[in-house]
Amino acid sequence: MRVCIKYDSDFICRAVLKEQFEELGIPFNIHSLGELEINEHLSAEQRSALIAALKKYGIEIIDDPKMALVQRIKYAIDDMLEDDMAKLQKISTYLADKLNYSYTYLSNLFSESTYTSIENFIILRKVDHAKELITNTDLTLTEIAYRLNYSSVAHLSGQFKKTTGLTPTAFQKIIEKRKQNSIRPA
């Protein structure tokens, strides 16, 4: 039997954090996804217990403040892509306003730490989103292009091909065949 599920990773993450912190008896507040405040001083044992508990879910505490900021840039990019109003703004203005650093600083930091640029990362994220829509919905490419704010289908297809080396159709065909064979690389 094959069952389809729908999920919200934001929701799951909050639920997991709540469960794990409560189990260890550590009081905390979630500020935004990717940042939370612990309301008391942690002992070394508490800290390592917390790290071990979160690791099971692929959640990590980021110690390096620069890496933490890189992660916040990535979350801000995700927010931006989901926000219809934000699409009207320039990326540089949006990120600088949201994170309170100059775009030059953010952009240099990002490139130094991730082997890619903010612009390329956004393209990768948009193509990733297009892949989701291609595999999980019946939307046509034209509809997907519109939804992801591409100026045309040709623009979407071109960026898809440049980013993955495959056309959207070839991609779709491979994923369909994998589903038939039940192959799911993680």
Add this chain to the structure above:
Amino acid sequence: MNNTPNTNVKILNVALADDDEDDRMLFREAIEEIEMRTKLSTFNNGQELMDYLTLPNILLPNLVFLDLNMPIKNGMQCLMDIRNNPLLNTMAVAIYSTSSSEKDIEQTFVNGANIYINKPNDFSKLREAIEKVLQINWQYHTSNLNRDNFLYRI
């Protein structure tokens, strides 16, 4: 959980299985010229690679490059063994081959490959191809991108 997205990892562990000694050497030279910090382990055929991957308590590579045509165990067989083993299934797999037949390429993707590289015949192109593959793999390794949909052809 060797391959969950991990923002604190600084070194990318890479494995290569290729029966051609010259190709292994060129690959090593190319990857050493790339800015990203990597640790490369090489294997002479698919069986040697699989024997290594199934040893207890090893640090699994983040990314495996497989030549398609190898004696004893070829790249396609390795790929299927990796995808059928829940302990290994989290690794990204790159097929590294001289074949440019569309059918071969599609078949490797359908069997679970993430990346297909046509072996370039010139060193600087090889270096460039490996660099692009490492960069894109790094994004999947450190960001919240859907790995089920990680397909890349170069």
